[in-house]
Amino acid sequence: MENPFKEIGHPPMEAPKEMKKIVMENVNSFKLFIEMMSFFSLDYASAVEAFFKRKNKNF
Amino acid sequence: MKTNSSVQPLTDELLVEEIIKTKDTSLFGDLYDRYSKIVYNKCYSFTNNVDEAKDLAQDIFLKLYINLGKCKYVSKFSAWLYVFTYNHCVNYITREQSKKIENKSVPIEDERLLIDHDDNSLFQLKVDKLKEALELIEPDEKMILLLKYQDDIKIKELVTIMELSESAVKMRLKRAKGKLIKKYNEIQ
Numbered sequence: 144m145e146n147p148f149k150e151i152g153h154p155p156m157e158a159p160k161e162m163k164k165i166v167m168e169n170v171n172s173f174k175l176f177i178e179m180m181s182f183f184s185l186d187y188a189s190a191v192e193a194f195f196k197r198k199n200k201n202f
Numbered sequence: 203m204k205t206n207s208s209v210q211p212l213t214d215e216l217l218v219e220e221i222i223k224t225k226d227t228s229l230f231g232d233l234y235d236r237y238s239k240i241v242y243n244k245c246y247s248f249t250n251n252v253d254e255a256k257d258l259a260q261d262i263f264l265k266l267y268i269n270l271g272k273c274k275y276v277s278k279f280s281a282w283l284y285v286f287t288y289n290h291c292v293n294y295i296t297r298e299q300s301k302k303i304e305n306k307s308v309p310i311e312d313e314r315l316l317i318d319h320d321d322n323s324l325f326q327l328k329v330d331k332l333k334e335a336l337e338l339i340e341p342d343e344k345m346i347l348l349l350k351y352q353d354d355i356k357i358k359e360l361v362t363i364m365e366l367s368e369s370a371v372k373m374r375l376k377r378a379k380g381k382l383i384k385k386y387n388e389i390q
Contacts, residue, residue, distance in 0.1 A: 144322065144325045144326070145325065146324075146325050146351060147324075147325065147327050147328065147329045147332050148324075148332070148347070148348065148351035148352040149351075149352060150329045151247065151329065151332065151333055151336070151348075151352065152243055152246070152247050152352075155239060155240075155243045156239075156242070156243060156246065156252075157239060158238040158239050158241075158242035158256075158259065159242075159252075159256050162238065162242070162256055162259060162260060163231070163234060163235075163238065165260055166234055166238075166260055166263040166264065167227065167230075167231055167234070169260065169263075169264045170227050170230055170263070170264060170267045171227055173264065173267065173268065174225060174227060174267075
C-alpha cells in the first residue's frame with residue numbers, strides 16, 4: 144500500500160541559491176564574534192590560582 | 203597521477219565530529235550542501251511561503267552551527283536534524299498564531315482522538331485531502347506525523363531525540379493520528 148505522506152511536497156523545490164552565501168556569512172560572523180570574545184574573557188580559574196601562588200610566595 | 207575517485211565521502215556523523223573538532227566553516231558548508239534542500243522544503247511545508255521558508259532555513263542553519271555539539275551522541279544525524287528543524291518551525295508557527303489569536307480557547311480533549319487508528323487507515327488517505335487536513339491540526343501534531351510517516355524515524359529514535367518517554371511519544375502519535383483523521387473526515 145502506498146504511503147500518501149511520501150507524496151506530500153513532491154517534487155521538492157531547490158533551496159534558493161543566495162541562501163548559502165547568507166548562511167555562511169552568518170556562521171563566519173558568529174565564529175569571529177566567539178573568537179573575539181575569547182580575547183576579552185578572563186580565565187578566572189587560572190587568575191585565582193596565580194593570585195594565590197603569588198600571595199603565598201610573599202609570606 | 204592519483205585521483206580522488208576512490209576516496210569515500212565522510213558520513214554525516216563523522217563530518218559533524220570534524221566540524222565540532224576543527225570549527226572549520228568550510229566543512230559546515232559541506233553539511234549545508236547535503237541538507238539545504240531538505241531543510242528548506244521542510245520549512246516550506248510549514249509556512250507555504252517561499253520567503254518565510256528561506257528565512258526559517260537560514261535561522262536553522264546558524265542555530266545548527268551553534269548547537270552542533272548537542273548532536274554528538276545521537277546515532278543518526280539526519281533524524282536529529284529533522285526534529286531540530288521541525289521544532290524551530292513549530293515554535294515559529296505557534297508564535298505567529300498566538301499573535302493572531304490572543305485569547306486562544308483551551309481545546310477540550312475529545313475521547314474519539316484517543317482511538318488507535320492503525321497505519322493502514324492512514325495509508326488509504328487521499329494526498330490532496332491529507333495535505334489539507336495536516337494544515338488543520340496543531341503544528342506539533344503535524345511534526346510528529348511527518349517524522350514518523352514521511353521521514354521514517356523510529357519511535358525509539360524519537361524517544362532519544364525528543365527526550366520523551368516511549369509512552370509519551372506513542373500517546374502524542376496516537377492523538378495526532380486521531381485528530382488528523384477527524385479533520386480529514388470533516389473536509390467536504
